[in-house]
Amino acid sequence: MxxxxxxxxxxxxxxxxxxxxxxxxxxxxxxxxxxxxxxxxxxxxxxxxxxxxxxxxxxxxxxxxxxxxxxxxxSPSLDTIKMQVCFDMNYTTKCEFLEDIHQSEESKLSPLCREITDNRVKSRKELDGLYQKITHLYPAALLCLTFDFSSSFAIAVLQSVFPQAELGNFRVALKRDQEQQLKELTMIVTGIRLFNKANKRGEEEVDIHELILQEALPVTSKSIANELCVTQTLEVHCCAGEANKL
Structure with a gap:
C-alpha cells in the first residue's frame, strides 16, 4: 500500500x-x-x-x-495517556512562547499605533500632541508603563534618535512607511535598553521575564491545584472500584 x-x-x-x-x-x-x-x-x-x-x-x-x-x-493508564496528549498539544518551545508574547504585545500596542498613523494634524498644538503619543508608545512597548524612570529613559532615547523636528517628514510619509518606522524606532529603543542592561550601566532594569512570570505563575498554580484535585478524586474512585472487585 x-x-x-x-x-x-x-x-x-x-x-x-x-x-x-x-x-x-x-x-x-x-x-x-x-x-x-x-x-x-x-x-x-x-x-x-x-x-x-x-x-x-x-x-x-x-x-x-x-x-x-x-x-x-x-483507568489510570488512560488518564495518563490523556494527560500526555494534553501536554503534547499545549507544549510550546521557548521560541514559540516568546513569539506569542511578542504578538500579544503588538496587539496591545496596535490601537495606539493606528491612532498615530491615522492622525491628520493641522496645527502646532496637534503636532505636539502627535509627538507625545509617539513618546508614549515606547515605554508601553517595553512593558514598563508603571515605572516612571523607565518611561523617562525610553522617551529620552527616542528623542535622541527621533527628534521632534523629524515629525514633519514622518507625517507626510505613506501609512505603511510610518508603521515600519515606528517598528524600527521600537527596536532601537529596546536595543539600547538591553545594551545598557547587558553592560550594567544606566538606570536599574526591570526583568521582562520576571514580569511575565509574576502574571503567569498564579494562573498556572491554580490550574495545577485543580488538576491534582481531579486526580485525587479519580484515585479514590479507582481504589474503591478495586476494593469492590475483591
Whole structure:
C-alpha cells in the first residue's frame, strides 16, 4: 500500500473510533484516538507487524482494542495517556512562547499605533500632541508603563534618535512607511535598553521575564491545584472500584 493509501486508512480508522466512542457516550478527540492507535500498534503484545499492510481483520482488531481502552472506566493508564496528549498539544518551545508574547504585545500596542498613523494634524498644538503619543508608545512597548524612570529613559532615547523636528517628514510619509518606522524606532529603543542592561550601566532594569512570570505563575498554580484535585478524586474512585472487585 502506498503512503497516501496508508494515511487514508489511518484517518478512516481514527474517524471510526471517534464515532464509535461517541455512540458509547465517550467524547474522544481525534488526537487522543490517533495516539491510542499508535500505542496499540507499537505494543508487541498485540501482534501487529508495522512493516506490512494491515488486513481487514487487523483493522477490526485494532479498532476493538482501541475502543476497549478508550472506553475503559477508572483507568489510570488512560488518564495518563490523556494527560500526555494534553501536554503534547499545549507544549510550546521557548521560541514559540516568546513569539506569542511578542504578538500579544503588538496587539496591545496596535490601537495606539493606528491612532498615530491615522492622525491628520493641522496645527502646532496637534503636532505636539502627535509627538507625545509617539513618546508614549515606547515605554508601553517595553512593558514598563508603571515605572516612571523607565518611561523617562525610553522617551529620552527616542528623542535622541527621533527628534521632534523629524515629525514633519514622518507625517507626510505613506501609512505603511510610518508603521515600519515606528517598528524600527521600537527596536532601537529596546536595543539600547538591553545594551545598557547587558553592560550594567544606566538606570536599574526591570526583568521582562520576571514580569511575565509574576502574571503567569498564579494562573498556572491554580490550574495545577485543580488538576491534582481531579486526580485525587479519580484515585479514590479507582481504589474503591478495586476494593469492590475483591
Amino acid at each position: 502506498s503512503q497516501a493509501g496508508a494515511e487514508t486508512l489511518l484517518k478512516t480508522v481514527i474517524g471510526h473510533i471517534v464515532h464509535e466512542c461517541r455512540l458509547r457516550g465517550h467524547a474522544v478527540s481525534e488526537t487522543l484516538a490517533a495516539f491510542m492507535v499508535s500505542a496499540v500498534v507499537l505494543d508487541p503484545r498485540n501482534g501487529f507487524n508495522v512493516d506490512r499492510t494491515l488486513t481487514k481483520d487487523d483493522v477490526q482488531k485494532l479498532e476493538e482494542l482501541c475502543l476497549d481502552k478508550l472506553t475503559e472506566k477508572c
